[in-house]
Amino acid sequence: MTRKLIAGNWKMNGSLADNEALLRAVLAGLPATPTADVAVCVPAPYLAQVQALCQGTALAWGAQDVSAHERGAYTGEVSAAMLRDFGCRYVIVGHSERRQYHGETDEAVAAKAQRALAAGITPIVCVGETEAQRNAGQTEAVVKRQLAAVIHTVGHCVSEIVVAYEPVWAIGTGRTATPEQAQAVHAVLRAQLRAATPSERRVRILYGGSMNAANAAALLAQPDIDGGLIGGASLKAEDFLRIVAAAA
């Protein structure tokens, strides 16, 4: 069975002082050899701080976005090579907040995933339907279209990605998908990966969207849920650690 991955997504939260307190508390509560992989995806300006605090620990770190371009005249963007410089193991790509507020297309998300892979960083590719799409019976079609763009672009390297199923209606709302609802979509994604690579079992499919200390165990018990992408609950060390413990 694949080792589970619990990844925090701090979003645009934190400060030098808050990050240090949070990381020290997480590191103090993390077993020396956790039974799951654990990571935090932090705002880019704090990568050096997080690298310094987490180096040599069981806590990996990553970023929340990466440029689709390699280098050059792209003011404000951060390249995959820069993330690599700061020891990032992961980068979130195609989070629904970036698709929604920054107009990221499936093709742009795929290009970002490819840049990450080329730099030796694991992209955490987010897919998920809006509430309107779910109500219209389009959930399967939407997530398959989003993942298909990445498979098309990265080819056999798809075995090196992480997928995060994050129903948009569940993000930051306290309305978690039921374990059965999540599992149904994860099974669809797993079948799509199976058709794309013989190594589909290597690909972890995380659930994200109001996952918390209380509901994590039931979600993580589903056969195709290989971990979680945690927003709000990753900002509280105790909650985050309880989710990590549930991933044993």
Ligand code: PGA
């Ligand atoms: P949430 O966010 O856990 O606060 O719902 C998850 C995410 O957006 O990655």
